[in-house]
Amino acid sequence: MTRAVLVHVIMLGTMEQCRVSDCIPKTRIVQGVPADSLELDSSVETMTDEEVHLFHLFSDQEDAENRSAYLHLGYLAHMITQQNSLLPLAILRILDQLEQLFPQQLALLSILKRNFAWRMKVQTTG
Numbered sequence: 001m002t003r004a005v006l007v008h009v010i011m012l013g014t015m016e017q018c019r020v021s022d023c024i025p026k027t028r029i030v031q032g033v034p035a036d037s038l039e040l041d042s043s044v045e046t047m048t049d050e051e052v053h054l055f056h057l058f059s060d061q062e063d064a065e066n067r068s069a070y071l072h073l074g075y076l077a078h079m080i081t082q083q084n085s086l087l088p089l090a091i092l093r094i095l096d097q098l099e100q101l102f103p104q105q106l107a108l109l110s111i112l113k114r115n116f117a118w119r120m121k122v123q124t125t126g
Contacts, residue, residue: 010082012075015055029055031074053101071105088120
């Protein structure tokens with residue numbers, strides 16, 4: 001087991017397995033600052049591509065026939081307001097991964113990437 005000291009953590013949201021009934025599990029996803037905070041010695045795991053996809057795929061309607069799923073980045077506004085010079089790099093890394101997982105959203109994700117790349121240039125020169 002490898003131990004590391006964590007200096008800074010930004011939680012993007014939570015994913016929780018809950019039961020709708022005895023045999024139907026449901027994943028409850030909340031993006032943004034969670035109400036709970038991490039305890040000392042909490043473990044952190046890397047999400048699989050499937051989990052990242054699920055975390056970002058939202059649907060506003062509960063009616064399964066009329067459900068229209070969409071890419072959701074509800075945590076992005078919180079990340080932008082943080083005063084940390086590494087966050088634009090982290091955002092770019094997330095957007096790279098989302099381009100692979102949501103190829104149908106490539107145009108939108110490319111605009112976001114260009115915006116953050118520009119922001120990094122301006123911050124480093126200014």
